[in-house]
Amino acid sequence: MNRALAIIERDLRKFFRSPTLLIVTLVLPLVQLVILGNAFGGNIRNVRLGVVNLDHGPEVLPLLRKLNAVAANARTFVPIAYADQGQALAALRTGRLGAVLIIPPHYSRDLLLKLNPQVGLVVDNTDRFVAGSIEGVFNSIAGKMNQPFQRAGTVNLAAPYMQISTVEVYPYIPYIQYLLPGSVALAIFVTAMIGGGIVYIDDKSRGLHEGYLVTPITKFELVTGFIVAGVVKAVISGTTVLLVGGMIAGIQDLFNPTRLALLLLVTLASGLALISFMFLLMARVSDPLVPRAIFGVLNTLLFFPSGAVYPISAFPPWMRAISTVDPFTYAVHGFRMLLLKEVALAPIVRDLALLGVTTAVMLAVASWAFKRSL
């Protein structure tokens, strides 16, 4: 037994001497607690709801008052008036709206004539959590509208009778398809983390970089070399997961050439952003323990707030702030648009632009921090 003490002593001494290890063992579980604890099951808020009022009659007012009450209190959605139904639905398809409420012409008249007018609710069912929340809110609005109500005095009047009819804008989307964009982004991140983080620092600490530094290679050539190699690896792994995962998840018309071309564009932009991010983090690191230690923390901190597994609209404000600056968010959004919604450039331009800006800023800072010496 005494000999076992030797091993115990050595391991404990090393553990308490490494601040990186100590911090990470404490930080990782806490980060997971806070992030995962807030990532799932929050109330959906601030979904952009297009409201197309084709009636303009007086009986619409009680319905609009109910909408405003929800917007002011539960804040599930923010109503935005649209004059044109086509415009609203186009906005829904390109992701600018989360749902569209269509109040038909003659709603007021039909209501008074007890002809059971139907209000249309078109939901973006690529996000089942958002769609479900909106449907829930409207079911309860319809229920309230249809309750017998009392006017001043004593007369009980029969309630006006209206119905909400929900339409899903896309065919049924199982959760695995919802999750796929996050998996592709994760594949790119892991490649960046292993290639640009762990292997890069291992080579550095083994002195392999010293072999580069005694040759006439310039700092620019070195940085370009590391980044391009990283991006090529990221694109290979991202594309593989995209295609294999797409087939497993059963994405319709996966091999549409336009879609593949646009997907490649998002993969490339995501790869560049994540590799540059990693290069920035590692510019001054030389301890091989560091990239391994921060791997788990970064993964939790970037993946879950990105909207990959649950909609961002359900997060508390501080976590939405992380989402805003997290390159993962735009990668996931871009992939989700192309895989589950419209195959078009316009809805992903913003994602591409933000990923591009991220790349430029991180690369500039990283190149400045990177030293072409030992």
Add this chain to the structure above:
Amino acid sequence: MTNLQPTTPRAGPTGIVVRHIVKKFGELAAVDDVSFEVRAGEIFGLLGPNGAGKSTLIRILTTLIEPSAGGATVAGHDIVRAADAVRKSIGVIPQNMTSDPDLTCEENLTIHARLYGISGSRRREIARELLESVQLGKWAKAYARTLSGGMRRRLEIARGLVHQPRILFLDEPTTGLDPVSRISVWEMISHLRERQGLTLFLTTHYMDEADRLCDRLAIVDRGKIVVLDTPAALKASVPGASVIETRLAPDLPEGASELEALPGVRRVQVQGEALYRIFCDDGPIAAQSLMERVQARQARVQTLSIQSTSLDDVFVHFTGRGMSEAESGPPRGGRVGRTAPF
């Protein structure tokens, strides 16, 4: 600098000129005002214990770090202002192996050649020639990690030569190698000097290595050059042609002074209790009279060895300490077999 032998500066465009280089890490001066010149075509060595500042100096000369003060030209180019020109003219074999274990020997060379902008077909040609010349031709397709230490070091040497440098730097080329591998690396280095105009600059903490390879040699200790000359001249500068190491039991009553009185003895160093190092003109004669004196004193010689002066003695002579005292590194090389227990 002390004891710098006057040399005729003939450092042409392929030599090295070092002027008052200082490198400080915080308060500690790892290299402390060092100046010397390396002539074109010679094998120049820096000999000293671990931590003497050899590696720091080689890193400064190979542009990996900048000096705190002073300067140097390598192959005629300033190491700070014209670092790129220096990098183009030198090959470097660092102390830590920098060939990639996960690449084949050939890949290691062709990729390194690419760093110097050598064209595609030429790269493979060079790689094949060089691997052949370091006797790794059969191993071209083997992963570097499968090579033995000596083979790996030869691969590193080949890698340092892909761009036909004019000066080759080798930082402790045989540290950690077994005796057979060391000899094969030494032969390789001796062959290299036959390449026309190739200047070699190496560091080592092995006395026998410096003695065997170097045309000229600077002994460094604590960041300074202690002495610089040819190995032969350095050995000649130590008084006495032979060294006797002996342990007596019991010690002589008057100790060292009694030994100094023996015929032909120049100097006696006390190495420990009854352990002496005797510098003398003729080893066997001095040993003979030592035995007689010891017997006359009713004492006994426990161990005795006679050697001709080595660079170890030079180091001891100029620094007042043995190499093994100056560091806590590996044992002194090549001396073990010559000490006969008595």
